[in-house]
Amino acid sequence: MRLSRYFMPTIKETPSEAQIASHRLMLRAGMIRQSSAGIYSWLPTGFRVLKRIEQIVREEMNAAGCHEMLMPTIQPADLWRESGRYDDYGPEMLRIKDRHDRDMLYGPTNEEQITEIFRNAVKSYRDLPRNLYHIQWKFRDEIRPRFGIMRGREFYMKDAYSFDIDYASAKRSYNKMFVSYLRVFARMGLKAVPMAAESGPIGGDLSHEFVILADTGESAVYCHRALLERDVLGSKIDFESNLEPIVADWTSHYAATDDKHDPDNCPVAPGDLVTARGIEVGHIFYSDTKYSDAMNCRVDTPDGQSVAVHSGSYGIGVSRLVGAIIEASHDDDGIIWPESVAPFAVGLIDLKPSDDACAAACDDLYGKLVAAGLEVLHDDTDDRAGAKFAAMDLIGLPWQLIVGPRGVKEGKVELKRRATGEREELSIEAAISKLTG
Ligand code: ATP
Numbered sequence: 259m260r261l262s263r264y265f266m267p268t269i270k271e272t273p274s275e276a277q278i279a280s281h282r283l284m285l286r287a288g289m290i291r292q293s294s295a296g297i298y299s300w301l302p303t304g305f306r307v308l309k310r311i312e313q314i315v316r317e318e319m320n321a322a323g324c325h326e327m328l329m330p331t332i333q334p335a336d337l338w339r340e341s342g343r344y345d346d347y348g349p350e351m352l353r354i355k356d357r358h359d360r361d362m363l364y365g366p367t368n369e370e371q372i373t374e375i376f377r378n379a380v381k382s383y384r385d386l387p388r389n390l391y392h393i394q395w396k397f398r399d400e401i402r403p404r405f406g407i408m409r410g411r412e413f414y415m416k417d418a419y420s421f422d423i424d425y426a427s428a429k430r431s432y433n434k435m436f437v438s439y440l441r442v443f444a445r446m447g448l449k450a451v452p453m454a455a456e457s458g459p460i461g462g463d464l465s466h467e468f469v470i471l472a473d474t475g476e477s478a479v480y481c482h483r484a485l486l487e488r489d490v491l492g493s494k495i496d497f498e499s500n501l502e503p504i505v506a507d508w509t510s511h512y513a514a515t516d517d518k519h520d521p522d523n524c525p526v527a528p529g530d531l532v533t534a535r536g537i538e539v540g541h542i543f544y545s546d547t548k549y550s551d552a553m554n555c556r557v558d559t560p561d562g563q564s565v566a567v568h569s570g571s572y573g574i575g576v577s578r579l580v581g582a583i584i585e586a587s588h589d590d591d592g593i594i595w596p597e598s599v600a601p602f603a604v605g606l607i608d609l610k611p612s613d614d615a616c617a618a619a620c621d622d623l624y625g626k627l628v629a630a631g632l633e634v635l636h637d638d639t640d641d642r643a644g645a646k647f648a649a650m651d652l653i654g655l656p657w658q659l660i661v662g663p664r665g666v667k668e669g670k671v672e673l674k675r676r677a678t679g680e681r682e683e684l685s686i687e688a689a690i691s692k693l694t695g
Pocket residue numbers: 367398400407408409410411412413414415538539540541573574575576577578
């Protein structure tokens with residue numbers, strides 16, 4: 259991508275409306291623009307990151323045996339009247355009337371919609387278990403939208419729904435999502451800690467929030483140090499195997515959010531207790547037969563009885579993750595993207611595009627890197643070197659490849675690693691093989 263033809267409206271000044279780093283940096287890097295309170299447009303660079311995060315989520319959901327689909331954003335109120343949540347939900351729900359005066363709503367979540375689809379299609383235990391998910395926009399008319407896309411009103415969520423014949427099977431579905439979530443966040447370079455969460459009126463202990471630690475998190479969290487020192491991606495997971503030992507091992511260590519933490523009865527020695535702020539990036543939840551009972555979602559058992567289906571809901575804040583990753587990974591100069599979600603892998607900086615040899619070297623490098631499968635942002639603009647470096651640091655691509663006329667004469671370029679600031683001078687060939695190797 260040539261920067262001279264791209265759309266990335268960066269801002270030098272600090273936007274006054276932004277209170278936290280991720281919001282500030284997303285505006286400055288030209289990733290998002292506000293439309294109205296809590297509602298944002300995703301500009302090309304922000305959209306690239308959003309899509310990369312979405313793809314990691316998709317790959318891990320599919321690996322865990324879930325099936326992707328797509329449900330609408332606008333839902334009929336009658337469905338929500340069946341579950342009783344139309345009245346329970348309150349002003350967070352955006353209620354709409356269509357031209358026939360029918361009550362509609364912009365979905366804040368999709369339990370009712372998926373339960374309706376499922377109950378009409380599935381009648382037998384043979385069709386269980388199933389886990390269906392979609393990645394779709396949600397609307398919640400938050401009382402205090404803030405921190406940019408972190409607490410938006412319109413936001414992008416992955417929500418999965420499991421259907422099982424009984425508790426034991428539902429627990430297996432829950433375990434799959436628990437382990438899958440650990441992998442999703444680890445692949446984004448995040449340490450997400452599963453924390454026991456309030457499970458609401460249903461009771462039981464099957465609800466976990468996945469929280470990443472960051473100073474700007476909205477809630478205080480407490481956990482055993484051991485939970486932050488784990489290598490999640492080190493071992494391959496067979497999702498058809500018994501995952502209970504993995505889940506039991508994670509949940510054996512203390513981890514609690516503010517509302518669950520009792521300082522007087524904390525089981526962790528002070529030296530092992532990490533006290534921090536946290537951002538909720540995912541939430542998994544076993545709902546028992548709450549929706550199936552209310553909406554008559556039943557299947558026949560092998561011995562001919564009819565039972566309500568056990569269900570679970572599993573959300574990931576895909577758009578919130580963009581901000582959460584920045585909160586976890588930035589410095590004074592800008593964003594530091596983990597490679598797995600970076601909008602481009604390499605920023606190719608031409609220090610003097612008016613110099614023919616320099617421009618030719620950049621074109622050659624660009625072609626070779628792209629041919630090797632890398633996404634490259636080629637700064638071919640006439641800006642000053644200082645401005646180019648600052649913009650590249652701001653947008654935080656993992657690598658910067660700096661090409662100037664003097665180096666090109668000697669066949670040399672400079673390679674800078676954004677995360678560490680390390681720079682090295684290399685031959686053009688060595689730089690290519692380092693980036694593509
Ligand atoms: P919160 O406690 O942050 O309000 P929640 O518990 O209401 O979130 P869930 O219903 O569990 O949210 O939704 C699943 C995920 O969607 C959350 O873990 C979070 O990552 C994301 N999410 C929820 N609300 C918002 C929002 N207003 N803006 C962006 N992401 C959100």
